[in-house]
Amino acid sequence: MKNIQTIFIKTVSCFFILLFVYASVSKLLDFENFQVQIAQSPLLSAYAGGISYAVIIVELIIVLLLTFPSRRLIGLYLSTALMSAFTIYIFLILNYSDFVPCSCGGILEKMGWTEHLIFNILCVVIGGLSVLIMGRANHKTHRKTALILGISNILSCILVIVLFFKSEYIIKQENNFTRRFLMHPILKVKSMDLENHSFYFAGAKNEELYLANRSLPQNLLAVDSLLKKAVNTKIDLELSKYPFKKIEIKVKDHHYYIYDGNVPIILKGKLCNTQNKVISSNDAFFDQLEIIDSNKIAIRTLSSQTRNLTLGTILINHNGKNQVTLHPDLLEKQLDGFFDSDGYLSSDPIRPTVNYIYSYRNQFLVMNHSMQLIHRWRTIDTTKIAQIKVTSLSNGKSKMSKPALKVNGHAIVYRGLLFNPAQLRGRHESLIRWKESKVIDIYNTESQEYIGSMYIDNIKNNTMSDFRITDEHLYAIIGNQLVQYKLTQSLKKHFKNGEAENRVSE
Known part of the structure; x- marks a missing residue:
């Protein structure tokens, strides 16, 4: 024994x-x-x-x-x-x-x-x-x-x-810049060829996509959810009347909006009609615009008093007397108030919130439709202060004297989730994988909870240039390809309904 x-x-x-x-x-x-x-x-x-x-x-x-x-x-x-x-x-x-x-x-x-x-x-x-x-x-x-x-x-x-x-x-909640990748949050379904690399997303209505083209700025391409039918519409514009330099198009509900922040003009038309009308003229210069609803538009502009970037709204009135309201306390100055406050404005198409994510620091703002601050959250990156160096010129202008450390990309918000194309590689991440794809970090805009991250693989050495989220799909423009990915339950379970939290931060 x-x-x-x-x-x-x-x-x-x-x-x-x-x-x-x-x-x-x-x-x-x-x-x-x-x-x-x-x-x-x-x-x-x-x-x-x-x-x-x-x-x-x-x-x-x-x-x-x-x-x-x-x-x-x-x-x-x-x-x-x-x-x-x-x-x-x-x-x-x-x-x-x-x-x-x-x-x-x-x-x-x-x-x-x-x-x-x-x-x-x-x-x-x-x-x-x-x-x-x-x-x-x-x-x-x-x-x-x-x-x-x-x-x-x-x-x-x-x-x-x-x-x-x-x-x-x-x-x-207190991330030390370690990403955690979700298990198969998206599955590639199909793709379609685009004519060139100049397309960007103007918007989406249900599962129908609208793409604009920087090479042909008056064109609006409608693509069905099967990526089989594409209808191009050439919008009527009096280019001789409006000295546009860089036309942008956005689609919201059943309308399209045409603007160029260098020219303080906003035009609006129905999706089924090439004709449009001016809804804002000489109200404000701006460099970014987001459609909140049919009567209110969020903008980012340059304050004439402080020369700092500032968020605001344009309230569209039927009598033509529009009201512009600026909110100078939303964007916080760190160094110069211009470069250090650069970022991207976005609005949730389902929930009544507007968001702004800084490019050079780990922070994003959540606001209601009145542009009142609800939350000031942080991303998982550890860059709290913008890593930029600004030099003042003799003409009174400023410029960056060296390349800045960019933290966040052009983030979009959908159903209470912020999708941020990350610009920096996290800890313990594969360098090869990082070079072969674009990483999107996902956050809950109500709880500041980091949900996780996902990869969007490059196609023929082309990285993702723009993307959109719907209830069922993620659509990405990669090179000259429009790619459709199906959202899986590991991601969709985090979606919020149309009711938003209205508590305002002190």
Whole structure:
């Protein structure tokens, strides 16, 4: 009987030695990939740097302890506790995670997560039995051995649970610039060829898309949801009457809007009609515009008093006496009030909110349709102060004296989610993957919760230039391709309905 117990203990010890040697060496040989996998874990994302080293070190220490007979009992205690930690980790992944990440390497990478869980449970069982048997063989009381075994396993499980809750909070609320990529949030469906690379999204109505063309600025292309039917409309414009320099078109509901901020003119027409009329003339110069509703337009302009970028609204009145209201306190000056406040204005087509995301700092604003501030949230990047250097010229103007560190792209908002084309690579991200795709970070605009990120792959070395979200699809313009992606439930479940939170920040 004693020989059988000795053989069992030695067999279990050898098993754990082989397991941990194989696992640790596999991780070391592909350490960068292992760190990326840890960074994608919904439990350990915030601690990927430290944990990636700690797991390997602990596994190798256990191997050393199991190798020496005098330290074998401690090694078995630690082996069982570590396998208990891995077991609770997989249980949380399978039951409380928004997605299932990649496995942790070695032979376990060949297993499914359910098989992985069963394997770990068996390891805990044989590890626990070997501890009890060896403890009794070393003349230790059964109660003391069981108590130490129980406490060590419970503590290892508690550690993993604590890491789970703390990591979730850090990633979603106090991120240290570690991205977590959603599991298949979009699936490519189809694509269609466009004539050139000059198209951009003017808007969408239900699942019908409207594309404008910078090379042919009077044209508006309507594309159906199947990407099979495309109808081009040439809008009538009196170009001799209005000295437009850079025409832009936006579509909202059943109307299109034509504007050029260099010329303080806004025209409006019905989608089925090439004729249009002026709805705003000489009310304000602006460089960005967002349609809030049929009577209100949000703008970004340059304050004539402070020379700072300023957000405002134009209220369209039927009598022609439009009202312009500026909100100089919304955009916060850091350095010069112009370059440091640069960013992108967007409005949610479903919910009554307007958003502004800064280009050079990790912040975005959420406002109601009256342009009252609701929230001032941060993105996961750590750039709080705009990294720009501005030089004043003799003519009174300013310019950037060196390239600025751009943080955020032209973000759009849909159903309470902010979709931000990121400009900076996060921690533990693959450089190759970063170069081969565009990363979009997704935030809940009500709770400042970082939802996750997703990749939009390049096509023929062309990166995504513009995109739009609908209830069912993401549409992207990549080079001369219009690409349709189907939204999966892992993303759609975060959508909000049409009712928005109206609480205004102090």
